[in-house]
Amino acid sequence: MNRSAARSGLMLLPALTGLFALAPAAHAEEFALSVSPPRFELSADAGQTVRGVVELSNASAMATPLKFSTAEWDLNPDGGVRTSDALRPNSCRPWVAIERKETTLQAKSQLRYRFEVTPPAGTAPVECRFAIIVAGRDENIKSNGLEFPVSAQIAVLVYVAVGGVKPQLEIVKADVRTINGQQTPVLEVKNNGQAHGRLSAFLKSVDAKGVKRELAPSTLPILPGETRTISLGVDNGTDAVEADKASPPAKPDPITFPLKVSGTMNDSVSAFAFEGTFEP
Missing domain, CATH: 2.60.40.10 (Immunoglobulins)
Incomplete structure (x- = not known):
């Protein structure tokens, strides 16, 4: 993981199961x-x-x-x-x-x-x-x-x-994107390694109105050689997992940007401190 880039301001289930029924x-x-x-x-x-x-x-x-x-x-x-x-x-x-x-x-x-x-x-x-x-x-x-x-x-x-291959994740950009009609903090994450990786984190945030939230990154995998947009959502204890049809998340209250985020992040190999400011 490129920690210096991270510090510079840069899917319902494990127990699930797929359940399908025809109309x-x-x-x-x-x-x-x-x-x-x-x-x-x-x-x-x-x-x-x-x-x-x-x-x-x-x-x-x-x-x-x-x-x-x-x-x-x-x-x-x-x-x-x-x-x-x-x-x-x-x-x-x-x-x-x-x-x-x-x-x-x-x-x-x-x-x-x-x-x-x-x-x-x-x-x-x-x-x-x-x-x-x-x-x-x-x-x-x-x-x-x-x-x-x-x-x-x-x-x-x-x-x-x-053969012991591992991911090598690098946060290349912090950004704000419109997801499900709401502006959402996201990270652009590149995988320079030979195996897939996932971000996990315990992050605290404060927006421009002083509203505090706990955030967690999407647990979608970043495949080798891939750059993927990983959203930071309000942590409600669920796990986003790749699936053909994901359940739509509940809409959180809108964030007033800029948003300051800090905490500990794990890139599937090691843990490190993260600080970032997100603004459109």
Whole structure:
């Protein structure tokens, strides 16, 4: 982390689960599947196998056919996930073995689904990233006289740090952006390392009217080589996690800028003091 830059003034869940249901008006089978954890952050050495277990729970009163696959993924600027079946150059998905490709999860029941990742011997240090896709049955449904295909899916994101790779986060700019119709303090954060990183912090702030607030940075990941806008929101004890559809945050009272912020920040590797003044 570039501490001097930081001092110069520069997603609902870990317990969640993804819960999806098709609208009753569509007359489709219910897809009410919960998945825990929503992401895995693992580490391995070249030639070593690392394993994980996804816990699935079917809240529906009906048995649910499921299909499993792996996918590439990216994050939108707002943290939404884009997945792709196409194998990318240098993809680590060939290192991945999944327990099965199809199963039926009975009503009101649970399943422990296993996967493993084996980086080949001699693999250079790198962060392996992929998604495990859990998909319901493809259906054609009718709604308001129209028929269209629907496929409900959940993406479980997996990070594997191979060879001890770490993030190297640098705060390059403090700014104010309009988010959800309100001016919000943000940090532009660049990752010069080889693994994803997240900011965490306990920050106190005072605005131009003397209103004091405790702030926390969004916990969205900053991927290697990426510069991402990380918002500082009023700390209400929730955790923002990358997801296809994030719950909209409650609107805080407007901040009167300039806003002075100070406290302790952690860049996934070390902790340091932070001070900054944010103004439009």
